Amino acid sequence: MIRRLPHVDRIGIEERAAWLGKRSIKTSAKLQGIRLAVSMVDLTTLEGQDTSGKVRQLAAKAVCPAPTIPEIPSVAAVCVYPAQVPVVHAALQGTGVHTAAVSTGFPAGQTSLAIKLQETEEAVAAGADEIDMVISREAFLSGDDARVMDEIVRVKEACGDAHLKVIIETAELGSYDHVRHASMISMEAGADFIKTSTGKAASGATPGVTLVMLEAIRDYVERTGRPVGMKAAGGVSNSKAALHRLVLVKETLGDDWLTPDRFRIGASSLLNDLLMQYVKTQDGRYGRSEDFSKE
Amino acid sequence: MNASMTATETPRTRITWDYAPAPESSDHVRLRDAYGLFIGGEFVDPRDGRRVASINPASEEPVAEVAFAGEADVAAAVEAARAAQPKWARLPGRERAKYLFRVARLIQERARELAVVESIDGGKPIRESRDVDIPLAAAHFFYYAGWADKLQYGVAGRKSKPYGVVGQIVPWNFPLLMAAWKLAPALACGNAAVLKPAETTPLTALLLAEIFQEAEVPAGVANIVPGDGIAGAALVRSEVDKVAFTGSTAVGKDIQAALAGRGVGLTLELGGKSANIVFEDAAIDQAVEGIVQGIFFNQGHVCCAGSRLLVQESVAEEVTAKLWERMRLLRVGDPLDKNTDVGAINSAEQLERIEALVAAGEQEGAVRRSIACELPERGWWFAPTIFTDVAPAHRIAVEEIFGPVVSVLTFRTQAEAIEKANNSPYGLAAGIWTDKGSKAFEVAGALKAGVIWQNTYNKFDPTAAFGGYKESGFGREGGAGGLRPYLRVS
Numbered sequence: 001m002i003r004r005l006p007h008v009d010r011i012g013i014e015e016r017a018a019w020l021g022k023r024s025i026k027t028s029a030k031l032q033g034i035r036l037a038v039s040m041v042d043l044t045t046l047e048g049q050d051t052s053g054k055v056r057q058l059a060a061k062a063v064c065p066a067p068t069i070p071e072i073p074s075v076a077a078v079c080v081y082p083a084q085v086p087v088v089h090a091a092l093q094g095t096g097v098h099t100a101a102v103s104t105g106f107p108a109g110q111t112s113l114a115i116k117l118q119e120t121e122e123a124v125a126a127g128a129d130e131i132d133m134v135i136s137r138e139a140f141l142s143g144d145d146a147r148v149m150d151e152i153v154r155v156k157e158a159c160g161d162a163h164l165k166v167i168i169e170t171a172e173l174g175s176y177d178h179v180r181h182a183s184m185i186s187m188e189a190g191a192d193f194i195k196t197s198t199g200k201a202a203s204g205a206t207p208g209v210t211l212v213m214l215e216a217i218r219d220y221v222e223r224t225g226r227p228v229g230m231k232a233a234g235g236v237s238n239s240k241a242a243l244h245r246l247v248l249v250k251e252t253l254g255d256d257w258l259t260p261d262r263f264r265i266g267a268s269s270l271l272n273d274l275l276m277q278y279v280k281t282q283d284g285r286y287g288r289s290e291d292f293s294k295e
Numbered sequence: 296m297n298a299s300m301t302a303t304e305t306p307r308t309r310i311t312w313d314y315a316p317a318p319e320s321s322d323h324v325r326l327r328d329a330y331g332l333f334i335g336g337e338f339v340d341p342r343d344g345r346r347v348a349s350i351n352p353a354s355e356e357p358v359a360e361v362a363f364a365g366e367a368d369v370a371a372a373v374e375a376a377r378a379a380q381p382k383w384a385r386l387p388g389r390e391r392a393k394y395l396f397r398v399a400r401l402i403q404e405r406a407r408e409l410a411v412v413e414s415i416d417g418g419k420p421i422r423e424s425r426d427v428d429i430p431l432a433a434a435h436f437f438y439y440a441g442w443a444d445k446l447q448y449g450v451a452g453r454k455s456k457p458y459g460v461v462g463q464i465v466p467w468n469f470p471l472l473m474a475a476w477k478l479a480p481a482l483a484c485g486n487a488a489v490l491k492p493a494e495t496t497p498l499t500a501l502l503l504a505e506i507f508q509e510a511e512v513p514a515g516v517a518n519i520v521p522g523d524g525i526a527g528a529a530l531v532r533s534e535v536d537k538v539a540f541t542g543s544t545a546v547g548k549d550i551q552a553a554l555a556g557r558g559v560g561l562t563l564e565l566g567g568k569s570a571n572i573v574f575e576d577a578a579i580d581q582a583v584e585g586i587v588q589g590i591f592f593n594q595g596h597v598c599c600a601g602s603r604l605l606v607q608e609s610v611a612e613e614v615t616a617k618l619w620e621r622m623r624l625l626r627v628g629d630p631l632d633k634n635t636d637v638g639a640i641n642s643a644e645q646l647e648r649i650e651a652l653v654a655a656g657e658q659e660g661a662v663r664r665s666i667a668c669e670l671p672e673r674g675w676w677f678a679p680t681i682f683t684d685v686a687p688a689h690r691i692a693v694e695e696i697f698g699p700v701v702s703v704l705t706f707r708t709q710a711e712a713i714e715k716a717n718n719s720p721y722g723l724a725a726g727i728w729t730d731k732g733s734k735a736f737e738v739a740g741a742l743k744a745g746v747i748w749q750n751t752y753n754k755f756d757p758t759a760a761f762g763g764y765k766e767s768g769f770g771r772e773g774g775a776g777g778l779r780p781y782l783r784v785s
Contacts, residue, residue, distance in 0.1 A: 007730040009750050012581030022422065024317035024633035036310040073307065096307065215580050246312065251624050258312055 008176035008212055017207035020251055021244045027281070030243070034278045036258060037242040038065060041075040041274075042100055042231065042266045045295075046107075046199065052087040055080050057295045059091035066275050066292060075271065076260040077130060081106070082123040089127030100130035100165075104155060107169070107198035109134040113151060120158040130163040131155070132231075134198060135182060137172045145185055152189035165193035165231055165264075170209045171201035179209055183216035187228050197234035199266065204234015210245055214252040221253075229257075233266025239277035242270060317633040319421045321411045326498070329360040332368055332521070333504035335375035336514025342367040344522065349498055352418035353630050353639040353674040361497045364520040369489070369529040372518040376460045376487035377534070379515030384457050384485035388444030395440035395483060397510040398503075402433040402475075405506065409499055413471055414630040416498040418639030418675070419593050421631050431755055432475035435773075438757035439479035442778060446484065449775045455782040457485035458560055459536035464527050465500075466542045467493035467641050468596040468697075473541055474500045476761075476772045478517055481539070484781040489518045491530055495642045497521035528553075536560060539780060541598070544695075544721075544766050562770025562780040564598065564762055566695040567723030569744065570716035571601030571752060574709075575609045577728035581750065583617045586701065589726060589752035591625060591637055591679055595699040596645070598767075599724035601752050602696060605712055608705045615683055615703055619664065622679050627668045637699060640675040649677050649698035656682050656691035661702070687715060695721070709734065713741045722764030726752045745771070 025033055043062045045055060059078050066072045077098035078088050089099045101123040105111035120131055133155050139147040156164050166186040170179050186194050194213055197204035210232050217228050232245050242265055249257050257263050272292045279287050329346065331338035343365030348357035364372070383391065402409065406429045413424040442449055461481050465473035474490055481488045492500035504519045520526060527546075531538055531553050537560030540550050544565040554561055571589050573582045589601030606614045630638035640646045657663050661682040670676040677698055685692050685702040692702050706712045716725055725744040727735050739747045745763040748754060755761070755773075762771040770780045 007576070007578040009578035009581040009730070012578060012584060012750060016581070016584050022426075022633075023314060025314060026317050027315050029313065029315035029317075032310065032312050036312050039307065039310060073310070250312070255311070259309065260307070 008180050010176055010208075013176055013211055014208045017211040017248065020211075020247045021207060023247045025243050025247070030281045031278060033243045033246055034239060034274050034281070035071065035073060037239070037246060037265060038075060038271065038274050039073040040260045040263055040265050041271055042077045042079045042233070042264050043075045043271060044079040044199065044233075044266050044268050046079070046081060046102060050081065050084055052084065054295070055084045055088050056091050059088055059097070061271070061293060061295050062097050063092065063095045065271055069275070069278065072275065072278065076264055079132060079266060082119055082126070082128075085123050085126040085128050098129040099127055100132055101128040102132045102198075104133040104151075106132070106134055107200040109136050110138065113154065116151065117154060117158045120155050124158070124160055124162045128162055130165060131159050132165045132167055132195060134167045134169060135186065137169055140173070140178075140182060148182070149185050149189045152186055152191060156190040163192045164190070165195045166191035167195045167198055167233075169198055169201055170196050171203045176208065176212050179212045180216050183213050184220065187217070187220045191228060193229040193231050193264065195231035195233055195266065199234045201234070205232035205236050205245065207244060207248065211248050211252065214248055218253055227262065229262040229264065231264040231266055236265050236267055237269050238273045242274065314634050316629075318629065319411060319414075319425075319631045319633055321415065321631065324408050324411050326359050326412065329362075330497075330501045330521075331362050332364055332372070333501065333507075333519040334368070334372045335518070336508065338504070341365060342371065344368045344526070349416055350495070351415050351674075352495075352641055353671065355673050358415055359498060361501070361521050364491070364522040364526040364529070366525070366529040368520060369522075369526055369533055372489045372520045373460060373462070373530075373533045373535060375515040376489050376518055379513055380457075380460055380487035383482075383487055383513060383516045386485075388446060391483060391485065392440045392443035394510055394512045395436050395443060395479060398506055398512065399433045399436035399440060401506045401510055402429065402436065402503075405502070406430070406433070409471060409502060411631065412502060413499050414638070417467060417470055417496045418630050418641050420635040420638045421633055422635065423593060427755075428469055428472045431757070432472045435472075435475040435479045435757045439483040439777075442480070442775070443483040446778065446782065449778040450782060450784050453784050455784045458781060458783060459486060460534070461486045461488050461537040461539060461781065462530040462533065462535035463488055463490045464530065464538070464540045464542065465490065465492055467496040468593060468598070470496040471499035471503060474503055477539055477541075480772070480777045481781045482516060484778055486537075486781050487516050489520060489530060489535065491526050492519065492521050494521075494523040537781070539770070540564070547768060560780070563768035564770065564772065565766060565768040566697075567598050567600070567721045567763065567767050568603050568693065568695050568719050569599050569601050569721070569724040569726070570603045570605050570719070570742075571726035572605045572712050572716060572728065572738065573607065573610070573614055574712070574727075574729040574731075574734065575607040576730050576734075577610075578730055578750070579610065579614060579617065582728040583614065583621050585726060585728060585750070585752045586618055587621055587625075590701040591622075591699050592753050594637055594640055594677070596641055596697055597753065599746060599753065600697075601724070601726050602701060603692060603719070604701050604703045605706050605715055606703060607712070608707050611703070611705045615681070619681060622681060623666050625666060625668070625679050627666075627676065627678060628671060637679055640677050640698065643675055645697065646675040646677060649696055649700065652691060652694060652696045653680060653700060656685070656689060656702070659689045659691070661685045661689055661691060687718065693719070709738065713738060717741075717743045720766040723767035724748070
């Protein structure tokens with residue numbers, strides 16, 4: 001694979017991303033945008049203290065986020081550690097909401113390839129529809145692109161029919177050039193989605209990072225014709241931030257990407273803010289956070 | 296859609312999403328039905344002028360009636376300035392500064408109103424008048440207010456005194472901002488001014504006159520007399536000590552001829568056909584964004600617009616393809632909608648000029664593409680347009696179009712890029728897009744242009760000097776250099 005090292009101008013990309021944050025999303029556009037954002041959420045819990053009770057409750061919330069507002073759709077998926085996959089899979093059976101599992105030694109990825117593959121196979125066997133893997137930042141930062149790529153190829157094989165999201169952990173890559181480069185490697189290696197972050201690093205799907213990755217997808221699709229999705233995870237915690245990301249998608253990849261099949265938002269606290277803003281836009285009054293169940 | 300996903304997917308209803316109309320409210324705008332001429336601190340009726348309606352270019356509806364100055368009116372304004380100037384110049388600099396700071400703050404206080412009026416009167420998107428024109432106008436007054444008591448540092452310790460009475464003529468593309476560019480340094484230096492706003496866009500300058508009243512700027516220090524060419528010519532012929540003009544090169548030449556031998560100071564900021572140079576090692580996506588900002592900002596009604604795009608041949612196809620895709624996202628329409636990117640063409644006359652040059656481009660064999668967008672029925676509009684296969688000899692590569700039209704030319708080497716960029720009667724601005732710092736500095740040093748942007752375009756700041764070479768004029772506005780045109784230095 002011979003390709004030009006893609007440059008990204010930091011000031012330019014951040015200016016453009018901020019500029020798109022100024023789109024005025026009001027009234028019907030806001031309501032519709034919030035519904036769309038809800039449908040794209042990967043409702044996530046990735047804690048040592050996760051139990052089957054907790055993830056079952058989260059699954060219920062995912063299927064029906066707001067029983068009092070019937071037009072609010074289900075979220076896209078529930079994202080958990082591999083050990084919780086059987087519980088989530090059973091709870092989501094027949095709902096259309098996917099089970100997603102983080103894998104490959106999440107979040108650091110500092111385990112052997114054999115363990116990464118085994119972990120992935122087990123999660124898929126237990127019912128995961130989607131696998132969120134991490135790239136080896138150790139290999140990427142030491143310049144070993146081939147190993148980064150090879151790992152993705154092997155994990156993709158281990159996924160079988162399950163959908164592969166590749167987390168590049170942007171906060172650890174150090175520059176937009178690297179973010180773009182890692183995005184390209186991931187797509188070349190077969191990623192179905194590229195994903196910003198684990199949510200465990202210092203920052204996540206900032207507007208700039210999101211835009212760089214969307215542009216990388218646009219260029220890859222243009223060249224190969226294979227559509228790749230994007231998941232913005234980490235730091236998208238309120239409605240304004242979520243709608244800003246949707247604007248970035250709309251004005252970079254277009255309406256074809258405004259679907260949960262092509263764009264996801266990984267979050268834990270975002271969902272209730274979306275619901276509160278929805279109600280506020282409808283009746284003009286701010287509600288309480290207690291109006292909606294926490295999970 | 297990916298097959299692997301649809302396998303387990305229960306069909307969902309597709310949620311479609313578009314931006315709803317987001318019109319900026321104009322309820323808070325308090326425009327009078329009619330405006331007089333602002334002479335000697337008062338709005339007065341014209342003596343030999345007439346009354347003309349200012350038209351909203353997005354609807355062709357009249358906005359307000361405005362008095363246009365005749366020769367006697369201009370003479371009266373110059374007289375008022377002459378009477379007020381000595382006392383204004385004798386004020387300690389810090390006292391003049393207080394008035395200018397007050398004007399700056401009042402512009403900020405009335406920013407929303409000024410932005411809406413600017414968009415209604417001139418057709419530019421509210422996003423630009425709100426985020427660029429009005430904040431920059433306030434910034435210019437703040438900046439030059441700061442200079443008023445430090446003038447000796449602005450002229451490197453030499454002695455200086457104000458010119459006296461300055462006649463200032465500004466264009467219609469940035470009505471309030473250009474008024475601020477002219478008035479702020481002139482007044483800070485101790486001059487009195489007679490400003491003639493453009494024929495089609497006098498309203499924000501008249502609101503600025505109200506602000507001068509509110510700030511209690513001494514009567515006659517700043518006089519604002521709207522009008523057409525008659526008033527402009529009268530101002531040039533009048534007893535002023537200095538003329539500052541921003542506008543077309545043709546009119547600039549006439550002014551220079553009229554002033555020859557009269558010992559009247561002159562600065563000119565004229566047209567341009569600025570080269571925006573994209574090298575193969577540029578950050579392409581950001582360069583494309585810069586091209587868009589460079590030519591479609593303010594419908595291309597920008598003297599320094601990057602209207603001559605020079606792209607290295609090795610990336611020309613990629614850049615033009617990406618540029619076209621980006622152009623198709625531009626939202627053309629109601630200037631008051633907060634999501635509008637490209638507004639209305641300022642006047643029927645300007646639209647005609649654009650159409651004529653675009654027709655010439657097609658005739659000469661360049662390939663034209665205009666984005667498919669729904670244009671409102673009333674008002675004056677022009678869809679964003681790109682010309683490829685442009686040769687340097689084509690009229691669209693040489694003449695200023697002053698509209699949302701970009702001409703794409705290619706080059707092979709750095710030397711050729713410099714040669715092509717400089718091969719123009721103009722020399723106002725240029726853009727350089729490369730990730731390589733050494734190359735950027737080398738090229739910048741070789742370009743004959745007053746303003747050079749590296750990896751950005753159309754960035755303005757009161758601290759940075761702006762002005763041109765060759766037929767783009769002379770004199771600088773902004774920065775310490777912007778004081779010079781308003782001071783006699785000995």
